[in-house]
Amino acid sequence: MFVAYLLYMHDEYYDHIMPAIGIRFRDENKYDPDDVLIYFNLYHQRLIERTMNKNDLAATRKTCRKHCGEGGCIPFDIDFGIAVTGIADEDHVTLPVRLSASAWDEPNLHPAYNQSPTEMNGIVTVRDLIIGRTYVLLRYSSYEYVPTKGTINDFLLSKFDEKHKFVANDTIYIYEDPKKIPSTGSVYYRCVSQSEE
Structure with missing residues (x-):
């Protein structure tokens, strides 16, 4: 789950909450600005895919120029996100x-x-x-x-x-x-x- 600003809205902290359903990455252990976040905006039945860098997905309240259909903008330098990584299986006995x-x-x-x-x-x-x-x-x-x-x-x-x-x-x-x-x-x-x- 993560929050986003939306063009034409004006809440100081965020305008919308959306579920991330996937990430395409090169290295799961470090940030890469070319990694892709995959999510739904909960208004339209289509996947949104955006690169996780400040030129695409991240923005401030004033610089966000993406409306809901484009998936909005994740607040830059603010962390309201929740990473759901699953329940640990410390002994690795379960299957994916x-x-x-x-x-x-x-x-x-x-x-x-x-x-x-x-x-x-x-x-x-x-x-x-x-x-x-x-x-x-x-x-x-x-x-x-x-x-x-x-x-x-x-x-x-x-x-x-x-x-x-x-x-x-x-x-x-x-x-x-x-x-x-x-x-x-x-x-x-x-x-x-x-x-x-």
Whole structure:
């Protein structure tokens, strides 16, 4: 999540909050002005891609010349951003998991807008599988229940809400979760091998 100034708006601190959904980078451990931030502006259903340098994405309140459709400007020398890096797996027993939701926007629950919460479909992609091995995809409704360290068995004995067992027939597995994701809630997935090898 990050904040942005928008052309034709005048708030001193920021005008809009937007979700960043990806970054294309050369080196994940250092800043490069040619890295690309990928995000939605929450007004239009299209991705915005901007380079992360002061000639494109960053600006001051006075120098911002990008309207909402162009993705606005990140305030220069002000840090309101939040980096969501995920819940740590200190012992590296889980596999890479990515969640895609069916909605690109969400209802505004402020009473002035009179919008209701919605339910979204979730598609989970698991990577780095070994063909023929059995895996368990675990779904949690709170980050508080997701283990941050431990063995595979610690994950399998944790306080998950749902589990989905599958045998890998490829190195990537795509799962359409039949249980909806509420727009007012959160959901977390972890995938582990069925048993420790």
